[in-house]
Amino acid sequence: MAFSIVTLVLVIIFLIDYTNGKCGDCQDNFVACQSLTTFSLCIDDKSNDDEILECPQGRLCTDKPDICVENTNSSFQASCGQGCEVCNSHDKVFSCVGRSEVAFCFGEDLPFYSVIARCPKGYVCDLSSRAICVKKDYSEGSCDKDYKDSTSDLPIIDVATPSSVSSSPLIRDAQTFCRENAMEGTFAAEGDLTCKKYYICQALSNGSKFMGYSYYCSGSDYFDPVKRFCVADKPKSC
Structure with missing residues (x-):
């Protein structure tokens, strides 16, 4: 029981020691954490947002004197952008x-x-x-x-709804297309008559499953199924 109490106290102290702040606020170590892994210097208590610096890989921005601290505990919380x-x-x-x-x-x-x-x-x-x-x-x-x-x-992520998928049973949504195609890459969206929509297929870490995401080319651009990226000129296949 005594060991459990001591452990609990240490965890509480750790959580107090590493508390979340607000992104962009100047801290006692004279920097402002801009994200989980980036920071800027504070001049006269004002963040110099014109120069954003990156922490070394594996370290997170905190309000500690060392600024970028290695994450060695599952309860670790950075100053900004958890x-x-x-x-x-x-x-x-x-x-x-x-x-x-x-x-x-x-x-x-x-x-x-x-x-x-x-x-x-x-x-x-x-x-x-x-x-x-x-x-x-x-x-x-x-x-x-x-x-x-x-x-x-x-590009805007296309959030599919059950109704939009079921209304066109012969046209696969991004998730179904990528899962059945089982290939990584960028592809023209099935059934898209505007030539602006495309899918990005990405294999998960074990390589046996695939995730699919839908996007639209921005502005007046079109998706070229041969080049596999957005272009200014409308492709001949459209």
């Missing part, structure tokens, strides 16, 4: 980099910022859901900060 810019979704498929912005991890520990999309209006990024985007009515989202880069040109 659910931001971290690949801790199911099978490390994606990361929430903003309230509605998603970066894909593809099974890695850090997100690929070259592959970012946005949830539809009224949805937020939720690390606990395999659907990625969840209605605000059912989730507060995993990342409570604004995504700083412009989001106007980000």
Whole structure:
């Protein structure tokens, strides 16, 4: 019993020692944590957001004197963005980099910022859901900060509903297409007459199952099924 009490006290002390702060706030160590793994210097108690620095791999931004501290405990909490810019979704498929912005991890520990999309209006990024985007009515989202880069040109994740899938039984949704196709890559969406929709198929860590995601090319761009990316000119196949 005595051992359990001592252990409990140590855990409580640890949790007090590593508490969540607010992203962008200047701390006693003269930096502001901008995300789980990035920080900026504080000048005259104001964050210098023009220069964002990264912690070494495997370390998280805290309010400790060392700034970037290695995560060696399951109860560890960084100063900012416990659910931001971290690949801790199911099978490390994606990361929430903003309230509605998603970066894909593809099974890695850090997100690929070259592959970012946005949830539809009224949805937020939720690390606990395999659907990625969840209605605000059912989730507060995993990342409570604004995504700083412009989001106007980000492709929007297509959130499928049971009715939209069942209404076209011969046309496979992204998840079904990728599971049955069993290949990684980017593909034109089945049944899309606008030539703007496409699927991204990604194998899970064990390689035996595949996840599928739907996107739309932004603005006036079209998806080229040969080049397999969005282009300005309408493909001849459209």
